[in-house]
Amino acid sequence: MADRNGSRSTRTVVVIGLGRFGGQVAESMLRLGFEVLGVDENDAVVQQWADRLTYVVQADSTDTEALRQLGMGDFPRVVVGIGSNVEASVLTVLSLAEIGVADVWAKAVSGKHGKILRSVGASNVIYPQAAMGDRVAHLITSRMLDFIEFDDGFSIAETRLPADAVGRRLAEAGIRSRYGVTVIGLKMPGERFSYADGETELRDGALLIVSGTTEQVQRFAAGT
Numbered sequence: 581m582a583d584r585n586g587s588r589s590t591r592t593v594v595v596i597g598l599g600r601f602g603g604q605v606a607e608s609m610l611r612l613g614f615e616v617l618g619v620d621e622n623d624a625v626v627q628q629w630a631d632r633l634t635y636v637v638q639a640d641s642t643d644t645e646a647l648r649q650l651g652m653g654d655f656p657r658v659v660v661g662i663g664s665n666v667e668a669s670v671l672t673v674l675s676l677a678e679i680g681v682a683d684v685w686a687k688a689v690s691g692k693h694g695k696i697l698r699s700v701g702a703s704n705v706i707y708p709q710a711a712m713g714d715r716v717a718h719l720i721t722s723r724m725l726d727f728i729e730f731d732d733g734f735s736i737a738e739t740r741l742p743a744d745a746v747g748r749r750l751a752e753a754g755i756r757s758r759y760g761v762t763v764i765g766l767k768m769p770g771e772r773f774s775y776a777d778g779e780t781e782l783r784d785g786a787l788l789i790v791s792g793t794t795e796q797v798q799r800f801a802a803g804t
Contacts (some may be wrong), residue, residue, distance in 0.1 A: 589614060594658040596639075596641045596672055598625050601708050602661025603689055606633055619650070642671035648679050658682040660702070664689070670696055677701025724801045725787065735794040739801045741766075741786040751778035759800040761792035 595606040596619040606616045610633065618629050618636040620800065626638045639646045641662070652658065658681050662669040676684050677700060686702040688694035694705040713782075726738040745753040755763055765775045766786045773789075774780075790797060 585758070589605065590619065594619065594652065594653060594655050595661055596620070596658065597661035597663075597687075598629050598636075599661060599663070601663060603629070603661065604653055605659050610634075617655070642668055642675060643714045644675040644678050648677050651682055652676060653679040657681075657685065660684065660686040663687045663708075666693055666696075669693070670700055673697050673702045674700040723803065728795075729794050733794050734783060734791070735797045736764075736789065736791045737797045737801060739788055739790060739797075741782055741784070742800075742803055745782045748782050749778065750776055750780045750782060753782055755790075759792070760796040761790040761800045764789045764791055 590617045593609050593614065594617045595602050595609070598606065598618050598620045601738045602618075602620075604620055606629070609616050615634040617731065618626075619639050619641055620626050620629070620636070621638065621640050623638050626636050629636045639650060641647060641660075647653075658676055660669060660672050660676070662672060669688075669763055672760065673684055673686050681701075682703065684702050685704045685706060686697045688697055688705050688707055689709075694707065697705050723742070724737050725738040725740070727735065728737070729735045745755065750763055755761060763776045763780075765773055766782070766788050767773045768781065768783060776788075790800060792800070
């Protein structure tokens with residue numbers, strides 16, 4: 581998991597806490613082609629993941645020296661999936677900050693928990709339950725098939741083509757001028773994804789990938 585200069589590859593991620601959230605992140609990162617080092621204090625959990633991740637180790641993540649011995653300071657990013665044990669979550673993030681990990685993503689179970697995590701060194705705080713609730717709400721109330729919202733209010737969504745745009749070229753449909761969203765690309769059933777430009781024909785059944793502010797994307801998908 582190191583490059584020719586001995587430093588950790590940018591295609592490597594550490595996941596601390598291999599519970600439901602941490603495990604899902606680890607598996608998703610593997611599918612994206614990353615090497616994953618998993619860390620958990622429970623030996624049974626370590627054994628469970630031993631054949632699934634690139635490398636798994638049992639360690640107390642609240643122990644700064646233990647993390648230092650594992651070389652955590654050399655990794656470009658670390659995900660802290662500990663949530664139910666708030667004290668362990670906070671102490672782990674603090675330990676990572678102390679040994680110089682610059683990019684720490686940490687799970688929070690409440691707003692106060694998230695504020696504490698940021699104050700002790702988390703560069704990004706994730707609220708899985710809230711994020712899932714927002715995502716489901718967006719999907720239920722619109723033409724969206726999938727939805728991703730980022731911290732700064734920017735969103736990307738997969739949505740069905742509105743009926744009044746069928747048969748037009750993208751430049752003629754006026755989607756950007758009317759809704760403020762940018763059509764990144766589209767996909768027809770059974771065909772590969774293709775990037776869109778002004779000459780792209782919007783055919784019936786097309787799925788659009790659009791980006792914009794969350795409000796703009798929601799308004800477009802709702803057809804209002």
